[in-house]
Amino acid sequence: MAHHDVRTQPRRKRDGSTREAILDIALELFNTQGYDKTSLREIAERLGVTKAALYYHFARKEDILLELHLRLHSLGHDMLERLGTIDNAQHSPDAWLELLDFFIDQVVANQDLFLLHQRNHNAFEELERTEHHDADHDDLQQQLQRFLATPTIPLAQRVRMACSLGAVMGALMGANHVFGDVPATQIADLVRTITHDLLHPNTPQPSLKP
Amino acid sequence: MAHHDVRTQPRRKRDGSTREAILDIALELFNTQGYDKTSLREIAERLGVTKAALYYHFARKEDILLELHLRLHSLGHDMLERLGTIDNAQHSPDAWLELLDFFIDQVVANQDLFLLHQRNHNAFEELERTEHHDADHDDLQQQLQRFLATPTIPLAQRVRMACSLGAVMGALMGANHVFGDVPATQIADLVRTITHDLLHPNTPQPSLKP
DNA sequence: GTCTATATTTCGATAGAC
DNA sequence: GTCTATCGAAATATAGAC
DSSP states (O other): OOSOOOOOOOOSSSTTHHHHHHHHHHHHHHHHHOTTTOOHHHHHHHHTSOHHHHHHHOSSHHHHHHHHHHHHHHHHHHHHHHHHHHHHSOOOHHHHHHHHHHHHHHHHHTHHHHHHHHHTHHHHHHHHHHSOOOSSOOOHHHHHHHHHTOTTSOHHHHHHHHHHHHHHHHHHHSHHHHSTTSOHHHHHHHHHHHHHHHHSTTOOOOOOOO | OOSOOOOOOOOSSSTTHHHHHHHHHHHHHHHHHOTTTOOHHHHHHHHTSOHHHHHHHOSSHHHHHHHHHHHHHHHHHHHHHHHHHHHHSOOOHHHHHHHHHHHHHHHHHTHHHHHHHHHTHHHHHHHHHHSOOOSSOOOHHHHHHHHHTOTTSOHHHHHHHHHHHHHHHHHHHSHHHHSTTSOHHHHHHHHHHHHHHHHSTTOOOOOOOO
């Protein structure tokens, strides 16, 4: 579940650890400097190889970003299925809350990838413009936005759902800089409480799960 | 209050409308393509002039972004003062709610500028790394983050405040694409209600203002 | 203020040896 | 798999005429 096959490539040395190292360094640099401002020379330097070596593993610079995008995409796969079940009948706040619960876990566990997507929004958009976007494998965020645009759901509730998503991102993305050394899981639990208040106004919190 | 002096430049033709036109086009292109992917050639082309003409108005490309940043900064100036009064004693949810109320208006009225900041986060960061950032003229977002890091405020409430900010942004930024032709002011009112629920859990809404 | 060059730099990408 | 060397494109920025 961690990788998506992509085992068409040959290998002789380093068995494939270089490819992973490239992705790790790229993820870090893309997050701190941005995708465009990060050159292949910089990535190669940090890795201790030359630019040309990168081209053995990735045909284009864009493909590095694409691979990172795929990982984020596979993370959202489970969520999108749950979204489908919601779409059919029950747009209840409870179903959405359950979805958020899962989403929060994903964000905490893969903060870097979500940060990448948020901080390089434009680069990702162009990525999907180039990759001719065959079918329904939309971005997670795009699917969520399309869901929030559903006209059959009352506007007030759609706005509530949008706010709840923003609340989760707002609290968890900058968490490292703002909440210091407080463990992310603790922040996540607080956020869960808050999303409950947000979606179930004027309803007291249920007691903690045993 | 709209512009910040910057009247050191000479002028012979076009009295200064070109400068404004450059900023308008740049803002649009930066939002759709990103700051890095937008070339001066592209801006000039759209304006109907040549690249060199831009350099009469802005010494560097970075200065175009900087000017846009300053406008966003001046918008936040009032808010930061209000923040200062909160910082002294009362960290009450009501004071924060009042701040949010003002913030929501700002975001609705200047959606493009806030979008610019969100979609080009990395470019803005490098901007403040270059411009040696003399004193306390931080970014609005940076000031808010520093405030949310205040250790004297209980953690649970700090997370609530972070969530409320995220909720506002989450609902208002993508509003155009998600909520279709619903006027932004209507969304804003819904968001106000939601932020109330978020900061005053289990408390019924006060009746609408007369 | 705006133009026509042109300088300078950096980047993504390729070719071919090892 | 990684290297050296290099190409070609595009971008920022400058010089100087009008």
